[in-house]
Amino acid sequence: MSLMAATQQVKRRATNQGAAVKEALAAEDTFRSAQDVYATLRANGEKIGLSTVYRHLQIFVDDGLADVIHKPDGESTYRLCGDASTTHHHHLVCRSCGKAVEIEGPAVETWADKVAAQNGFTDVNHTVEIFGLCAACAA
């Protein structure tokens, strides 16, 4: 999704709110909503505002540290991706618990570009998400 990581590092101040949001995300391998992260942090006694949570999540996305998936119901969910976050990849997501597995599909990438080119489309990107029930949630 992110065509390139941060185009140009912007100087940013280190705040504990920012760290808290990152920790909350890092704690689980699931896509979580801003509201969810906010609730968790507050429940944990963290002093942080909802606006701040949204702000940091967006920063992570801009910096290529996190991926975002827009659920059908309109809610956006975020996930801190692996160290190799610079590598283009997609996700296999559990509809029930949100657990996500990073996946790659070289064939899909080339197919997408080819189809777009054949139809005269330029400046192309794509979204590919696979949803299902993880083994754990199947019970």
Next chain:
Amino acid sequence: MSLMAATQQVKRRATNQGAAVKEALAAEDTFRSAQDVYATLRANGEKIGLSTVYRHLQIFVDDGLADVIHKPDGESTYRLCGDASTTHHHHLVCRSCGKAVEIEGPAVETWADKVAAQNGFTDVNHTVEIFGLCAACAA
């Protein structure tokens, strides 16, 4: 996206509002938002309410007549798909004008199912959308 068309035809009354919404969608090969369709109809002198537009768009989706794409900004867009709407397919969409081309990718389908199975996921489905600038909008 639609696992199956209407599971069971529900008797529905024929209203001119419903016909108007369908015509509005059929008039263009682009994904359009409910608000957009509503504005167009009103501008055309049609007597119809926003709620009604939403209702019919959802009915089309339920009946498998239309596909829906949830834009990143949270807006849902609808498009009346070809007669062969029963056939599973995806779209190549212009980010600028919304024009959409129906595309198929058998290889992607099998790949998606395989990846899901390998990771123990069941009850799988997926979203694949390619975005770009159509030739016309490239100018």
Next chain:
DNA sequence: GTCATAATGGGAACGATTCCGAATAAGACG
């Protein structure tokens, strides 16, 4: 320490979508 200013946060504002409920009209029946 001081200072400039990036970051914060809570409440208002927003925009898309859904809900509600009284008014309207499709269509079955006679």
Next chain:
DNA sequence: CGTCTTATTCGGAATCGTTCCCATTATGAC
């Protein structure tokens, strides 16, 4: 045609996620 049942309509209120505003706070450079 009339009548009757009830699906449908529609506009305004209500939701809900997200963004905006801006006075207050705190980071980090000097």
